[in-house]
Every structure is written in C-alpha cells, then in structure tokens.
Amino acid sequence: GEVMAMTSLPDFNPNKVSQDDAKNIGNRVTYLRGELGSVFKPLTVAAGIDAGVITDLPRRWDARPIELGNKTFKDFEDKGDALTIPEALAYSSNTVTMRVGEKLGAERLRRVWLDLGMDKPVDIEIKGTSEPIFPEDDPWTPMTTQVAAFGHGFNVTPLHLANAYAAMVNGGTFRSATLKKVEPGKARSGTRVFKASTSQKMRQLLRLVVK
Numbered sequence: 001g002e003v004m005a006m007t008s009l010p011d012f013n014p015n016k017v018s019q020d021d022a023k024n025i026g027n028r029v030t031y032l033r034g035e036l037g038s039v040f041k042p043l044t045v046a047a048g049i050d051a052g053v054i055t056d057l058p059r060r061w062d063a064r065p066i067e068l069g070n071k072t073f074k075d076f077e078d079k080g081d082a083l084t085i086p087e088a089l090a091y092s093s094n095t096v097t098m099r100v101g102e103k104l105g106a107e108r109l110r111r112v113w114l115d116l117g118m119d120k121p122v123d124i125e126i127k128g129t130s131e132p133i134f135p136e137d138d139p140w141t142p143m144t145t146q147v148a149a150f151g152h153g154f155n156v157t158p159l160h161l162a163n164a165y166a167a168m169v170n171g172g173t174f175r176s177a178t179l180k181k182v183e184p185g186k187a188r189s190g191t192r193v194f195k196a197s198t199s200q201k202m203r204q205l206l207r208l209v210v211k
Contacts, residue, residue, distance in 0.1 A: 001166065001175035001190075002182050003124075030122060030129045033155040040151030040161075041097045042202060042209075044104070045085060046168050047112040050198045053103040057085050057201075061096045069143055073098060090209050094150050101149025106140035109148060115193045116164040116174060118156055123176040132156045169206070172199040 008028040012021035026032065048054040060082035065074040079091045088096035101109055113119070113134075121129040133155035135144045147153040159177060167174040172194035175187065194202075 001163075001178050001187065003162075003177050003179050006179075027126070027128050029158050030124065030126065031157065033130050033133060033157055035152050035155055036158070036161055037151040038092045038094075040149075041092060042089060042206060043112070043116070043164055043168060044097050044100055044109065044149045045089060045205065046194050046198055046202050047109060048100040048104055049201055050112075050194050051104055051108055053100060054085055057205075060084055061088065061099055063088070063093055063095050066095050066098055066146070068098075068146060073146075086205060086208050089205055097150045098146040101146045102142070104145075104149075106142075106145045109145055110135075110138075110140050112193065113148065113154075115191065116160075116167060117176070118154065118160055118164075122157060122159045122163060124159065125179050129159075130157055132160065167193050168202050169199060171196045 006027075006029050008024075008026075010024045012024045017025070045054065061084070062081070063075065063079065063083045064081050065072050073094055075091070075093050075095055077091065079087065079093070083091065083093055083096050085096070085100075087093070117123075118132055119134040121131055135148065135154055137144055140148070144153055163174065163177055166177075167190075172192055173190040174193045175190035
C-alpha cells in the first residue's frame with residue numbers, strides 16, 4: 001500500500017498564488033473526482049473470473065451493440081461481432097464488458113466495488129480527499145450495473161483506482177494507501193477481494209494488453 005510517488009498537475013508556485021491558481025491548489029490525485037471509464041474494465045473481468053462467470057478465456061463473447069433503455073452502447077472501434085476476453089481487454093470493448101457485468105449481476109459487481117472502497121473517501125494520511133459519487137440505487141438497475149462495468153455512472157479519484165489495481169495484482173488483497181514507509185512484515189492484513197489465482201490471471205492479461 002505504499003505510495004511511491006504522487007503528482008498533481010497543473011502545479012502552482014506556493015510563494016505566489018494568483019486567482020488563476022486557485023483551481024490547481026487541490027491535490028488532484030486524492031480530490032479530483034471523475035468517471036474514470038475504461039480503466040475499470042480489468043476490474044470487472046477480475047470480478048467475473050473470481051465469480052466463475054469467466055472460466056474459458058478463449059471463449060468468444062458477443063461484442064455487438066447493446067440496446068439498453070433508450071440508449072445504444074457500442075465499441076469505439078468495431079473489432080467484429082465476437083471477442084475473447086483477452087481481445088476485449090486489449091481492444092477496450094464496452095459491449096463485452098457490459099455483458100460480463102450483466103452475467104455477474106448487480107449485487108456481485110456492486111459488492112466488489114464496495115470491497116474496493118469506491119463508496120467512501122480514500123483513507124490516507126493527508127487532508128483533501130473527496131467523497132465519491134456512488135450509485136444510490138440498491139439493488140442496482142440493469143442500466144447502472146452494465147454501465148458501471150465499464151467505469152461509468154460513478155465518480156472516484158485517481159487514488160481510488162490505484163488502490164483497486166494494487167489489490168487486483170498483489171495477490172488479491174485490498175489495503176488502503178499510505179504515505180509512510182512500511183517495514184517488512186508490518187503491512188496491514190487488509191481485506192481479500194480477489195482470489196490469488198484470479199490476481200495471477202489478471203497480471204497475465206494486463207501484460208497482453210500492453211503487448
């Protein structure tokens with residue numbers, strides 16, 4: 001959970017703060033909220049693997065557009081009517097990720113988001129953290145569930161995302177970020193969110209995305 005580096009840009013000169021600098025004084029890593037979008041797709045896939053929704057990575061999933069309510073969701077770039085999970089991550093497929101979210105169901109996906117701390121400010125040793133904007137409907141509607149699966153419909157900070165990725169790749173344990181040096185053997189026990197086997201698969205999948 002150690003934060004090795006943290007940068008907030010645009011920066012400002014603390015010895016000479018102008019009115020134009022006011023919007024830059026807050027720490028964007030811990031305070032600036034946004035719909036972070038597609039970077040949540042690997043977390044949805046991890047939840048799907050953990051729950052047994054995804055058992056066969058070469059299996060092809062329907063990647064065609066989805067009609068939901070009065071909206072049509074499609075991929076930014078059409079890569080065909082069907083994609084495997086590795087392809088869906090590499091191409092950042094909205095529709096495949098939405099279908100994984102649909103198979104997971106509202107409660108299971110919501111539970112993973114809660115376990116990753118997406119509903120509360122990040123616990124860290126500095127002030128200036130934001131309260132996320134998290135979906136209030138409980139249970140989640142099909143629209144909320146499938147849109148949340150690809151990182152929309154809620155607002156969190158970059159540090160929320162960093163915490164979640166750390167849990168996804170460190171063996172599956174969520175630990176709050178800390179600015180302090182953690183001595184060997186002194187790390188907080190944390191909370192298991194993903195199985196160790198799922199975490200290993202996600203490390204392999206993320207390498208494939210880069211390649």
